[in-house]
Amino acid sequence: MAAKNIMIVGVGGQGTLLTSRILGGLAIAGGYDVKLSEVHGMAQRGGSVVTFVRYGDKVAEPIVEEGQADVIIAFERLEALRYAHFLKKDGALIINDWRIDPMPVVIGAAQYPENIIETLGEEHRVYTVNATEEAKKIGNPRVFNLIVLGVAAQHMDFTKEQWYEVIEKTVPPKTIEINKKAFDVGYHL
Amino acid sequence: MSEKVIMLGNEAIARGAYEAGVKVSAAYPGTPSTEISENLVKYKDSLYCEWSPNEKVATEVAIGASVSGVRAMSCMKHVGFNVAADPTYTVSYMGVNGGLVIVVADDPGLYSSQNEQDTRMVARAAQLPVIEPSDSAEAKEFIKIAFDLSEQFDRPFVYRTTTRLAHSQGLVELNERKEIEDKPYEKNIRKNVMMPGNAKLRHVEIEKRNQELAEAANTLPINRVEMNDTKIGVITSGIPYQYVKEALPEASVLKLGLVNPLPRKLIEDFASKVDTLYVVEELDPVIETQVKSWGIKAIGKEIFTVQGEYSANMIRQAILKEELDISKPAEAPGRPPILCPGCPHRGVYYVLNKLKIHAAGDIGCYTLGAVAPLSVVDTTICMGASISSLHGMEKAKGKEYIKNWVAVIGDSTFLHTGVNSLMNMMYNKATGTVIILDNSTTGMTGHQDHAATGKTLQGDPTYAIDIPALCRAIGVKNVVEVNARDIQAVEKAVKEEIAKDEVSVIITKTPCVLLDKSKKPLYQTHTDKCKKCGMCMKPGCPAMTKNADGTISIDDTMCTGCGLCASLCKFDAIELVKEGDR
Numbered sequence: 219m220a221a222k223n224i225m226i227v228g229v230g231g232q233g234t235l236l237t238s239r240i241l242g243g244l245a246i247a248g249g250y251d252v253k254l255s256e257v258h259g260m261a262q263r264g265g266s267v268v269t270f271v272r273y274g275d276k277v278a279e280p281i282v283e284e285g286q287a288d289v290i291i292a293f294e295r296l297e298a299l300r301y302a303h304f305l306k307k308d309g310a311l312i313i314n315d316w317r318i319d320p321m322p323v324v325i326g327a328a329q330y331p332e333n334i335i336e337t338l339g340e341e342h343r344v345y346t347v348n349a350t351e352e353a354k355k356i357g358n359p360r361v362f363n364l365i366v367l368g369v370a371a372q373h374m375d376f377t378k379e380q381w382y383e384v385i386e387k388t389v390p391p392k393t394i395e396i397n398k399k400a401f402d403v404g405y406h407l
Numbered sequence: 408m409s410e411k412v413i414m415l416g417n418e419a420i421a422r423g424a425y426e427a428g429v430k431v432s433a434a435y436p437g438t439p440s441t442e443i444s445e446n447l448v449k450y451k452d453s454l455y456c457e458w459s460p461n462e463k464v465a466t467e468v469a470i471g472a473s474v475s476g477v478r479a480m481s482c483m484k485h486v487g488f489n490v491a492a493d494p495t496y497t498v499s500y501m502g503v504n505g506g507l508v509i510v511v512a513d514d515p516g517l518y519s520s521q522n523e524q525d526t527r528m529v530a531r532a533a534q535l536p537v538i539e540p541s542d543s544a545e546a547k548e549f550i551k552i553a554f555d556l557s558e559q560f561d562r563p564f565v566y567r568t569t570t571r572l573a574h575s576q577g578l579v580e581l582n583e584r585k586e587i588e589d590k591p592y593e594k595n596i597r598k599n600v601m602m603p604g605n606a607k608l609r610h611v612e613i614e615k616r617n618q619e620l621a622e623a624a625n626t627l628p629i630n631r632v633e634m635n636d637t638k639i640g641v642i643t644s645g646i647p648y649q650y651v652k653e654a655l656p657e658a659s660v661l662k663l664g665l666v667n668p669l670p671r672k673l674i675e676d677f678a679s680k681v682d683t684l685y686v687v688e689e690l691d692p693v694i695e696t697q698v699k700s701w702g703i704k705a706i707g708k709e710i711f712t713v714q715g716e717y718s719a720n721m722i723r724q725a726i727l728k729e730e731l732d733i734s735k736p737a738e739a740p741g742r743p744p745i746l747c748p749g750c751p752h753r754g755v756y757y758v759l760n761k762l763k764i765h766a767a768g769d770i771g772c773y774t775l776g777a778v779a780p781l782s783v784v785d786t787t788i789c790m791g792a793s794i795s796s797l798h799g800m801e802k803a804k805g806k807e808y809i810k811n812w813v814a815v816i817g818d819s820t821f822l823h824t825g826v827n828s829l830m831n832m833m834y835n836k837a838t839g840t841v842i843i844l845d846n847s848t849t850g851m852t853g854h855q856d857h858a859a860t861g862k863t864l865q866g867d868p869t870y871a872i873d874i875p876a877l878c879r880a881i882g883v884k885n886v887v888e889v890n891a892r893d894i895q896a897v898e899k900a901v902k903e904e905i906a907k908d909e910v911s912v913i914i915t916k917t918p919c920v921l922l923d924k925s926k927k928p929l930y931q932t933h934t935d936k937c938k939k940c941g942m943c944m945k946p947g948c949p950a951m952t953k954n955a956d957g958t959i960s961i962d963d964t965m966c967t968g969c970g971l972c973a974s975l976c977k978f979d980a981i982e983l984v985k986e987g988d989r
Contacts, residue, residue: 230744242413242576252413253542254576259438259519260851263772264949265744278652280542280575283720285733300739318962319952320742324944325780326953328740337737350964359964 219250221274223282224374227301228293229318230262233363236389237291238269240367243384244376245273253280266297266320291370293349293363294318295334302338310373311338314366315348345369352403361393361400368404378405414579416572419543420482420510421446422579423550425453428587429480430505431472432456433465435823436852437484438519439573440512444482444864445855451865453584458855458864461790461823462487466494466509473507473563474599476590478554480566482510485526486789490824495563496533497601500609502561502616504590506554509535510566512573515689516716519570519851521770521787523714525690527666530565534613536620537565537667538629541648543577549664551585552629558590560620562613567666569689571646571716621668629664632677639726640681642674642694642705646716647687653719655726669697678703685726689717746775748950749920749927749967751891752844755815756781757946757971758898764811764905766842767800769793769825771817772850772919780947784815791816791824798828798837806838810905814841818874819849819857826877832910833882840904840911843874844891846919854922878912885909891917892969920967928968928987934958936980943972943981 224241226234238254245252250273257267270282287305291312292298298313305311313335322328331337338344349365364385371381382398389397414422420443424432434444435458447456459465462483472479483491488511495509511530514520530537536556540549546568553564597605624630639658643651644666651660661677663669678684678698686695686707695707710725711717723729746753756776759766760783768774768784769792777784786796793814801809816825821843829841849855856862861871878886885904889896897915904911939957950965951972961972961981973981 229742231747246411246413246578251578252576254413255571256415256574256576257518258442258574258853260744262853263744263747263775263851264742266742277577279649279719280571280577280646281718283653283718285731296739296742299737300742303734303736317952318949318965320740321745321778321780321947321949322740322743324947324949324951324953327779331739341734 219274221272221277223287224271225282225287225290225301225304226269226271226293227290227297228267229297230265230267232293234267234269234293237363237367238271240384240388241271243388244380245271247380247384248273248376250274251277253277255280266300268301289370289373291366293366296320296330298338299331299334302342305342309342311342311344312366312370312373313338313344313346314350314362315346316350345373347404347407349404353400356396356399356403358396361396364397364400365404368401369407371401371405410581411578412581413576414543414547415442415574415576416543416546416568417442417574418446419546419579420550420568421449422581423547424480425450426547426582426584427551427554428478428585429554430454430477431469431479432482433459433468434482435459435462435465435487436849436855437487437512438852439514439568439570440482440484440487440510441852441855442573443510448864456864458857460858462491463493466491469507469509470494470498473503473505474592475504476592477505478587479505480508480510483512484520485511485513485524486520486522488526488529490790492529492533495535498563499533499535500601500606500613501599502613503557503563504592506557507563508550508553508557508566509563510568513567513569513690515569521789523690525693526565526567527693528691530567531667531693534617535565535667536560536562536617536665537567538664539567539645539666540572540664541645541662542572543575543579545664546572547579549629556620560616562616562620567645569646617668621671624665624668624670625672627665627670630670630673631662631664632673633660633662634680635659637681638683640677640684641687642677642684642698643687644694645689647689650717650719650722651687654722663694666694669694671701674698675701675703678705687711687717687722743778744775745778745947745949746772747920748948748965749969751846751915751917751920752776753781753946753948754894754971755842755844755891755897755915756783758894758901759783759813762898762901764813764901766813766815767793767797769816769820771820773815773817773844776815780945790820791828794825794828794841795831797839797841798832798835801837801839806908809839812839813901813905814839816841816843817850818843818845818847818859821874822858822872826881829878829883829912830881837910838908840901840913843912843914845874845914845916847916848919848922850919854919875914883910883912885911886914887911888914888916891915892971894971894974920969925988927966928970928983929963929966929985930968930970930973930981931961931963931984932959933980933982936978938978938980940977942975942977945975946971948972
C-alpha cells in the first residue's frame with residue numbers, strides 16, 4: 219500500500235500528541251510501517267502545532283508534503299485554514315468548529331477570518347463537529363479530541379474494534395471509558 | 408524476531424545507549440534533546456543518569472566516567488554544545504578509556520532555538536568524529552556503533568541529530584543490553600593531563616587516529632552505497648536521506664552514517680559512477696565543501712538553501728525541476744507561542760510593562776515576554792546573558808541609565824550560568840536589579856527538575872539549593888522574595904529595588920501553572936457590568952476573547968483561575984464562579 223498521509227493540526231496544549239499516538243498505534247496494529255513527526259518545545263506553548271502520521275508498506279520521510287495529505291484533522295478553525303493546502307484534491311478535512319484567538323487577534327493587530335468553514339467547503343471535502351460542546355455534554359471538555367478523532371475514523375480504513383483496542387492501550391487507564399465514549403460520539407455523528 | 412515498537416528518535420537513542428551498556432549519562436535539558444534523558448531514566452536499575460546544571464558540567468561528568476573505564480555520554484542541544492566546548496575541545500586530545508559519546512541535537516528551522524548552528528562544523532573544529540542516524544531504528548543502532556568505534560579508535564564521538572529525527576517516531580526492534588566489562592583504569596598523565604608538553608604529543612596522535620578512522624570509513628557498513636540508475640547520484644545523510652528516497656526513488660545514493668571524517672575513496676568511487684553528483688545536506692555545506700576540495704564535481708548549495716529544513720518537494724523542485732501543483736497557503740493570522748493561561752510570569756511582566764521598564768532577557772518560557780502586548784523583553788542572547796548584559800549596559804552608560812532596566816532570568820537558567828554573572832556584578836561593584844522568575848522547574852523544555860527543585864532525574868528527593876541564600880552568599884544584600892501572583896507586592900518590590908544604588912535580586916516564586924494539579928477556580932465575566940475599558944486584556948491572557956460588542960468572554964476550558972484579570976477589573980465585572988483548591 220502506498221503511504222497514507224494524515225495530519226493533526228491545532229493549538230499547542232490541545233492534545234495533538236495523544237491523538238497522534240493513537241493513530242500510530244492503529245497503523246502498527248494494522249501491520250504497517252509507520253512514521254510520526256511531532257512538535258515539542260516552544261510551539262507547544264499556545265503556538266500553531268502540526269503532527270504528521272504516515273503509514274504504509276514502507277515509509278521514508280516522516281513528514282507530509284504540501285498537497286499530499288489524505289486526511290487533515292483540525293482541532294481549531296484557523297488552524298484548518300492554515301494547513302488546508304496540504305490536502306490532496308480528494309482529501310478529507312475534519313474540523314472542530316471551535317475558535318481560539320491567536321495573540322495578534324487578541325490585541326487587535328489582526329482579524330480572525332470570517333466564514334472559514336464555508337470557504338474551505340468550496341474546495342475540499344469538509345466535515346465539522348463542535349467537539350468541545352459535545353464533550354461538555356458528556357461531562358468532560360478535555361476529551362474533545364477523541365470526538366474529533368471519532369469523526370475522522372469515519373473516513374479511515376480501520377474497524378471500530380481496532381480503534382477501541384488502541385485507545386485502551388494509549389490513554390491513561392482511568393480515562394479509558396470516557397475516551398471511548400467520546401470516540402463513539404464522533405463516530406456516530 | 409524480537410519485538411518491534413514505535414519510538415521517538417530520542418527514546419530510541421536512550422534505548423540504544425541502554426543496549427550499548429552505557430553506565431553514566433549526564434545532560435542539561437534543551438529542545439530537541441530533552442527526551443533522551445527522560446527515557447534513559449527508565450533504565451535506572453542498569454545505569455546512572457542525571458540532570459547537571461549545564462552542558463559543560465554534564466560533559467565533564469561523562470569524561471570522568473570514561474576515564475574511570477565505563478561507557479559514558481552527555482546529551483544537549485546545539486547551543487548547549489557551545490557551553491560544553493571547553494572540555495570537548497580538550498577531551499578530543501585525550502581520547503577515551505570507556506567509550507565516550509556526546510549527543511548533540513541541532514534545530515534546523517529554529518523550532519525552539521536562538522540560532523541554527525551546524526554541530527558538524529563545531530565537531531570538525533574540535534577534530535571529533537561525527538555519526539548521524541536518519542530514523543528511529545538507526546538512532547538506536549548508531550549509538551551502539553558510536554560506542555564501539557569510540558573505543559576502537561580511542562576517539563570521543565559526537566552523535567548528531569536534528570529536531571526532525573529527535574521528534575519523529577518510527578519502528579524499532581528491541582535487543583538485550585550488552586554488559587560491557589569496565590576497562591581497567593591505569594594512571595597515564597601523558598594521555599590524561601593536558602599540559603602543553605603532553606597535549607602537543609596528543610595532537611599528533613589524534614591526527615593519526617582520525618586518519619585511521621577516515622581510512623576505515625571507506626568500508627564501514629554505516630556508509631552505504633545504494634546503486635540504482637546512474638544518471639543522478641546523491642551523497643546525503645541523516646533526515647535528508649529520507650527526503651531523497653521519497654523524491655528520487657530511482658537515483659543512486661551514497662548514504663553516510665559517519666559524516667566526519669568522510670570516506671574519500673568511497674566518495675571518489677561513487678562520484679565516478681554517476682553522471683551528475685548532488686550533495687543534499689541541511690544547514691552548512693560540510694560534506695559538499697570537502698568533496699569539492701578533492702576536485703570532484705558536485706552540485707549542492709548552488710540549488711539548496713543553508714536555512715531551515717528540507718523536504719521531498721524541495722528536492723523534486725531543485726533537482727528534477729518539477730513544477731509542483733500545490734495551492735498557495737491561505738492568508739491566516741499567525742499564531743506565535745505565548746505564555747500559558749495562568750502563567751505566573753504574566754503578572755510580573757504586566758507590572759514591568761506598566762512601569763515602562765526594559766528587561767535584558769534570557770532563555771526560557773519568559774522569552775515570550777518579548778511579544779505584544781507585554782513587550783517587556785529587549786534582548787535575548789543565550790543562557791545567563793540577561794544578568795551580564797545588564798551589567799555591561801551599566802558599565803557603558805552608568806547607574807542612572809539602567810534605572811528603568813532589569814534582568815529577568817528563570818530559576819534553572821540562573822543555576823545554569825546566570826549565577827556566574829551575578830558574581831561578576833558583585834565583584835565589579837555594579838548596581839542593578841535582577842528578577843529571578845522562579846517557577847520551580849525547567850519550564851520550556853517540559854518540566855525537568857534542577858538543582859533547586861529538591862528532586863533528581865530519578866525522582867528521588869535530594870538537597871535543594873536555596874536560591875535566596877545563594878544570592879546572599881555571593882554578597883547580594885537586597886534579596887526580596889515575592890509571590891508572582893501578588894502584583895501589588897511585585898510592583899512595590901520593583902520600584903523599591905530599582906531605586907537603590909546597589910545590586911538587588913527579586914525572586915518571584917510561584918510554581919509553573921502546568922505543574923499545579925489542584926482543582927482550578929474559574930472566573931467569568933458579567934457582560935452587563937463590563938465597561939469595555941480593556942484593562943483585563945492588557946496582560947494578554949489567551950483564555951480571554953473580545954466579543955463583537957467590545958465586552959470580554961473567558962474560555963472556561965482554558966481559564967486556570969489565576970485571577971489576574973479580576974484583580975485588574977475596577978468594575979467587578981469579572982467574578983469567581985467556581986472555587987478551586989487554592
